[in-house]
Amino acid sequence: MSEDDLIALFAPRLPVTDAEVLGSGDDAAVVSVDGDLVVSTDMAVQDHDFRMEWSTGADVGWRVAMQNLADIDAMGAVPTALEVALAMPRDTEVEWVLSFADGLREACEPHGVGVVGGDLSGAAQIVVAVTALGETHGTDPVTRADAAPGDVIAVAGPLGAAAAGLAQLEQGTRVAPAAIDLFLRPQPRIGAGLEAALHGATAMMDLSDGLARDGARIARASEVRLAVESALVPVHEAASFTAQTMGVDALAWALGGGEDHHMVACFPRESAVPAGWVIVGVVEDGSGLTVDGAAPTVSGWDHFA
Structure with missing residues (x-):
């Protein structure tokens, strides 16, 4: 043809x-x-x-x-x-x-x-x-560069499902088909970014390469530290089930898997965080991203790694 x-x-x-x-x-x-x-x-x-x-x-x-x-x-x-x-x-x-x-x-x-x-x-x-x-309809775009100490960090949806789906495809298993579906067809809540902007978000990006890597990018652009608490990170139930079946840590997928494409954003106070978002940490003086006070053990997706 x-x-x-x-x-x-x-x-x-x-x-x-x-x-x-x-x-x-x-x-x-x-x-x-x-x-x-x-x-x-x-x-x-x-x-x-x-x-x-x-x-x-x-x-x-x-x-x-x-x-x-x-x-x-x-x-x-x-x-x-x-x-x-x-x-x-x-x-x-x-x-x-x-x-x-x-x-x-x-x-x-x-x-x-x-x-x-x-x-x-x-x-x-x-x-x-x-x-x-x-x-933008006249509003200011939200960049990665304006997070400030005292801000709270939040994500717009549960994480790790895409990584869990990829793990199943690589191993030829289907223990949690919902995770495979979310790897093949991501379902970010489009509009959550505009919602965050209207609620005063100071910095934002979508999680294409994982919270650990993408959060560190916000930290670098804003010249601050993003301090994430692992207990607060929302792990998708399909990722948790897959991890339990495979004997691996679902939190590693949530922090480093990427390709969920949910938003991560910083807000000036807890009351500014829109409904449906989950607070996962705070912004501090310093640099980089920490998980429970230490450097993360996962690095996220890198095309050339």
Whole structure:
């Protein structure tokens, strides 16, 4: 199938957005913006970020969409549109591409986000690059750099499920299918970042690489120490069950697993933390991140480790 024929086949499956002035089909898309424009880019590479034997095309589409929506949400902004570039071998099944488009739509439509363009290319393996666009509606974006001593640290959802799902896939077991589902299709609470911004969050990011690594990034940007208490960290029940079955520590997955994509944020006081968020520690003078007063024993995800 030619490139133009393939585009004509999958383009009608893609989601649309009210912010779209001109969508795919021209040299560039045109999107209206209210407030500041927020932009983020992420990539997913076959056999590094996903495996074909584990994932359907729809799973990959969902996953790349959701991790990019979370990046926009982590700035306290509202995601509006994605640009998706897809490179793949010429013998890739057309049905996989259509399934990929379906996954994008399933992830984006509930949030009013459209896919407004992108690119196709040939490659030795499948590579997806997504650029996400969002808008602030006049509010100030929340960065990693303004946490202050005395702030409280909170997370927007239970952690460790994605890591537990990955562990099962690697071992060929299915002791907790819910964790596998959350690895293949993360379910961050999109909108929690905007909620945190409206409640006065001082610093925030999404947990793509684990609380230990991502929290340390906030600490470095804000020049403070994030002191986490392990007893307060919410561990997903599917991660706890998987860990019990495998004889491992679920807390290690919650701290270092990553890919849950829930928000971690700092707030100026406990009363500012929105309902549904869980306080996991405090911000102190110093540097880095500690767990129960010591350096964490897990490091989180690193693409080059």
